[in-house]
Amino acid sequence: MKIRILLMALAAAVLASCEHDGYESGDGSLSYLTAELAVLHTASNRSATSADLDNGTTLSISNPFTTSWMTKADTIYRALLYYDVATDGSKKVKARSVSAVPVLRPMEQSKVKDMHTDPVGLESVWAAKSGYINMSLLLKAGKTDGEDAVQTLGLVDCGTTVGNDGKHIRHLKLYHDQGGVPEYYTVQRYASIDTKDLGDIDAVSITVNTYSGEVTKTLECK
Structure with a gap:
């Protein structure tokens, strides 16, 4: 796939x-x-x-x-x-x-012409000692006759907020375009985020559209 x-x-x-x-x-x-x-x-x-x-x-x-x-x-x-x-x-x-394992890097929201948030399964999100944030995703897939059907994954930067405690939180949303790929069976895939790509922040908030609705996970970066 x-x-x-x-x-x-x-x-x-x-x-x-x-x-x-x-x-x-x-x-x-x-x-x-x-x-x-x-x-x-x-x-x-x-x-x-x-x-x-x-x-x-x-x-x-x-x-x-x-x-x-x-x-x-x-x-x-x-x-x-x-x-x-x-x-x-x-x-x-x-x-x-x-x-x-793809490393997803944030893209400015203003430069995403067509935002896609097709649902995925989300097993878990966690931060590792290596400086990567990992996501275990469950994607729907299936064979097609041609090569035109390709799923697209990405991260969209939704801005940074400062909480009452002074901590800076970077808000990201998972971009997922099913791209015409049939949803016949489920495939588990990992994706990673390098925290060095997120700038000088204290935490990151990641929103994922799942088959049960939107889920937001917030992880400390320091």
């Missing part, structure tokens, strides 16, 4: 694949398999050599890998990483598979 990400002003929309990129690096038991949201670091040959987990742990990848969506060297990518936990207590792990 493809998801288009709505970017900031004047930037062209790009396709961020949320497909699962699976690979098997050798025979072995999956009894130590775990999955974590992470920031992957690529080397000069575009291969991921290490991963910073949301809990602050840095892992060294014993079997560096690359994927179709990891197109740049010496950079970082947000991802859901599946790996075998090291049994010797070290931080060197074997990667098993990976999925891209």
Whole structure:
């Protein structure tokens, strides 16, 4: 399933694949398999050599890998990483598979010509030690004959308010355009927000239109 990400002003929309990129690096038991949201670091040959987990742990990848969506060297990518936990207590792990996780950046409300808030399922929203805010979304999907039907996700900046306690709260709303994609089944997907993109604020308020109505989550940023 493809998801288009709505970017900031004047930037062209790009396709961020949320497909699962699976690979098997050798025979072995999956009894130590775990999955974590992470920031992957690529080397000069575009291969991921290490991963910073949301809990602050840095892992060294014993079997560096690359994927179709990891197109740049010496950079970082947000991802859901599946790996075998090291049994010797070290931080060197074997990667098993990976999925891209889109990082949503706020777009000015005045530059959104047609606001779409098609409903999604919202499992949870939480802030991580890594500085990312994560959302677990449940999207409706289905196969189509053509490639024109693509869902679009984004964040719209609805301004900043100052409370009676002097705290600055940034208000965001999830942009979601179903884009003609059939709603046959439910797919769980993660999306992240880098708090460095939110400016000097104390908290962020995120409003999501769900199938049960609008839900607003407020999280501390400091």
